[in-house]
Amino acid sequence: MITIAVDCMGGDHGPRVTLPACMHFLNLHPDVQLILVGLPESMAGFAHVRAKVVLASEVVTMDDPLEVALRRKKDSSMRVAITQVKDGAAQAVVSAGNTGALMAISRYLLKTLDGIDRPAIAGQIPNAKGAATTVLDMGANVDCSAAHLLQFAVMGSALVSVLSGEENPSVGLLNIGEEAIKGNEVIKKAGELLRSAAKSGDLNFYGNVEGNDIFKGTADIVVCDGFVGNVALKASEGLAKMIVDFLKKEFSHNIFTKFAAITAYPVISALKKRMDHRRYNGGALLGLRGLVFKSHGSADEVAFGFALGRAYDAARNNLLDQVRVRIAHAAPLLSDSAVSPQAELVVTG
Amino acid sequence: MITIAVDCMGGDHGPRVTLPACMHFLNLHPDVQLILVGLPESMAGFAHVRAKVVLASEVVTMDDPLEVALRRKKDSSMRVAITQVKDGAAQAVVSAGNTGALMAISRYLLKTLDGIDRPAIAGQIPNAKGAATTVLDMGANVDCSAAHLLQFAVMGSALVSVLSGEENPSVGLLNIGEEAIKGNEVIKKAGELLRSAAKSGDLNFYGNVEGNDIFKGTADIVVCDGFVGNVALKASEGLAKMIVDFLKKEFSHNIFTKFAAITAYPVISALKKRMDHRRYNGGALLGLRGLVFKSHGSADEVAFGFALGRAYDAARNNLLDQVRVRIAHAAPLLSDSAVSPQAELVVTG
Numbered sequence: 081m082i083t084i085a086v087d088c089m090g091g092d093h094g095p096r097v098t099l100p101a102c103m104h105f106l107n108l109h110p111d112v113q114l115i116l117v118g119l120p121e122s123m124a125g126f127a128h129v130r131a132k133v134v135l136a137s138e139v140v141t142m143d144d145p146l147e148v149a150l151r152r153k154k155d156s157s158m159r160v161a162i163t164q165v166k167d168g169a170a171q172a173v174v175s176a177g178n179t180g181a182l183m184a185i186s187r188y189l190l191k192t193l194d195g196i197d198r199p200a201i202a203g204q205i206p207n208a209k210g211a212a213t214t215v216l217d218m219g220a221n222v223d224c225s226a227a228h229l230l231q232f233a234v235m236g237s238a239l240v241s242v243l244s245g246e247e248n249p250s251v252g253l254l255n256i257g258e259e260a261i262k263g264n265e266v267i268k269k270a271g272e273l274l275r276s277a278a279k280s281g282d283l284n285f286y287g288n289v290e291g292n293d294i295f296k297g298t299a300d301i302v303v304c305d306g307f308v309g310n311v312a313l314k315a316s317e318g319l320a321k322m323i324v325d326f327l328k329k330e331f332s333h334n335i336f337t338k339f340a341a342i343t344a345y346p347v348i349s350a351l352k353k354r355m356d357h358r359r360y361n362g363g364a365l366l367g368l369r370g371l372v373f374k375s376h377g378s379a380d381e382v383a384f385g386f387a388l389g390r391a392y393d394a395a396r397n398n399l400l401d402q403v404r405v406r407i408a409h410a411a412p413l414l415s416d417s418a419v420s421p422q423a424e425l426v427v428t429g
Numbered sequence: 430m431i432t433i434a435v436d437c438m439g440g441d442h443g444p445r446v447t448l449p450a451c452m453h454f455l456n457l458h459p460d461v462q463l464i465l466v467g468l469p470e471s472m473a474g475f476a477h478v479r480a481k482v483v484l485a486s487e488v489v490t491m492d493d494p495l496e497v498a499l500r501r502k503k504d505s506s507m508r509v510a511i512t513q514v515k516d517g518a519a520q521a522v523v524s525a526g527n528t529g530a531l532m533a534i535s536r537y538l539l540k541t542l543d544g545i546d547r548p549a550i551a552g553q554i555p556n557a558k559g560a561a562t563t564v565l566d567m568g569a570n571v572d573c574s575a576a577h578l579l580q581f582a583v584m585g586s587a588l589v590s591v592l593s594g595e596e597n598p599s600v601g602l603l604n605i606g607e608e609a610i611k612g613n614e615v616i617k618k619a620g621e622l623l624r625s626a627a628k629s630g631d632l633n634f635y636g637n638v639e640g641n642d643i644f645k646g647t648a649d650i651v652v653c654d655g656f657v658g659n660v661a662l663k664a665s666e667g668l669a670k671m672i673v674d675f676l677k678k679e680f681s682h683n684i685f686t687k688f689a690a691i692t693a694y695p696v697i698s699a700l701k702k703r704m705d706h707r708r709y710n711g712g713a714l715l716g717l718r719g720l721v722f723k724s725h726g727s728a729d730e731v732a733f734g735f736a737l738g739r740a741y742d743a744a745r746n747n748l749l750d751q752v753r754v755r756i757a758h759a760a761p762l763l764s765d766s767a768v769s770p771q772a773e774l775v776v777t778g
Contacts, residue, residue, distance in 0.1 A: 207671070208670075208671045208674065208675075219605055222612060222613040223613050223614075254660060256568055256571065256659040256663075263571060263656070264571040264572050264656060265572075267571075290660070290663045291660040291661065291662065291663030291664030291665070291666070291667060292663045292664065292666050292670065293667065294664055294667060295664070295671045296667060296671075304660070306605070307612070307657065308656065308660050310639075310640070311603060311605065311639070311653070311657050311660065311661050312640065312664040314639045314640030315640035315641065315661040315664055316640070316665060317641050318640060318641025318642065318643060318645060319644050319665045319668050320668065320672075321641065322556070322644045322645075323669075323672060323700065323704070325557065326557075326699075326700055330700065331693075331696055333696075336692075336695070339692060340689070340692040340693040340695070340696055341696075343685075343689040343692045343693065344680075344689040344690075344692065344693040345689075346679075346685070346686065346689070347676065347679040347682075347686055347690075347693075350675075351675055351676060351679065355672070
């Protein structure tokens, strides 16, 4: 039996989306138990033989400063849900709440794994191969050292090998040119570390990749600092939205284009499906002593279900052990490359 | 009469693209003279009453290290073309050659403007408003200080006000959250400088923007370091290509989708036009004592014509003077924020 804790209050829609998604997920997976955490009034109507409701008295909002989320709201649904993992009651936790707060509270309660300075957020971006490229960090760390990027590469390799079954997934280093000479000092140094890691059999280093390679699917995993990863993700979301909005407007222009919209429906609908970010919902917070998954705040029932699915797959395939094994194997390299911590987005408790 | 020097050998296609584009441009603009620089064998067939051919004996290739481009190939078409601007024979120069070499040689020959530490590349990205967002830096500087970002903002404002006629274009600071608290130390400091510049009337600061705002058209200008700008641009190019390839494949699937392609033709063709990066070809190298425009290396005749057009508009609207005026006005702020130079991609001679 796999047990997942769910922060039912997180996200733009809260229990209105999370509870139906949880009910559906329970009915799909007979080997799943859920621990549902939320305010008493929100949880009142929910009942399922494999669901346990745990009440919380507070909710972390999207605007809460980390300080408030971490130190004041000690009985928030987010914190109570993460505590289930800390206490061993659940193998993973899913929340659609405030990303910074989720990272900070997870880090405070669960602590980081040995050999990892900073947890990272690994997200999936659909690529031209019909698969998804795993990108990390997506925004937890705004300044990264070369050693951090190496840690991300090792953790990302564990994630992808566990979730996709690809034994030895390839890792690309995001840069502004394919030549090893390009990029800033951190990137150059990271390239050296990744080449060493490839030599010692710790990972499968493809080499430098550029922004377009994320969508080409050149490498299974792309590592970058959280600032760059976040900008690339949001820029792409912005472009995708622009294209979809443009097609909608143009197809509803007049009677001819409306007819065209009908005949082109299968194509446009296939495009929509391919671009549907809901299928790739569920970012993994890697590097913690526990499995934490972040759903997009705007997730609907379908999207939240995918985030639950990622947590479920990670838990039943022992992602945490796999990350530990890979980090242990890379330990000599990771300790050689260790540096003093730099400024970061996430405060620790 | 406006005189533009053209490096005819640059780009993936060289004279095969640049010469027909120049001929077309000359015929369109009776007030334009071109100084065409290239190898003797390439230039032999070209003749126009308002074109002067200047010969060069070497070509900078896409793979040439900066060292070679800058110090060895002293008679390259690129260098000879830039020299035309330095000597006052031309008001602007256009090249589709190696970006790093173009920046390095321009910087060495033309020098930077007073108050500017580092030139930047300003490119245009089509947005949902049917206009284009000007983004700088697109890749000349891989590490930027807050002072550099302020300089980019001032120069970008001059560029957009000259080329679009928008008197007081808005500037957004690329960040990973709209809140002023987010981002790394450089971004936070840059935010303070930009707010001061807005108070002193040096520019119209919108505030922080995120990656998707580039495509929304939230601000006329988006400033960021060259690493981030380059990744965002290339990621978006990659996504656009993925979508176009997907539509092509799906529309040629069977007889029904082929019929759909015909009825949907006006819509798809409007989308293609909107997304046509050729219309936005021609990045400005800002901060130099001369006007230098960079065409995309893969530019075809149409695209290269747009780059020529940008150089022409910049020259006849005295972009250089406008940049100088704005920098002089912002001088007190710029000198307050001056910092020691950091590592950068472009070497100086």
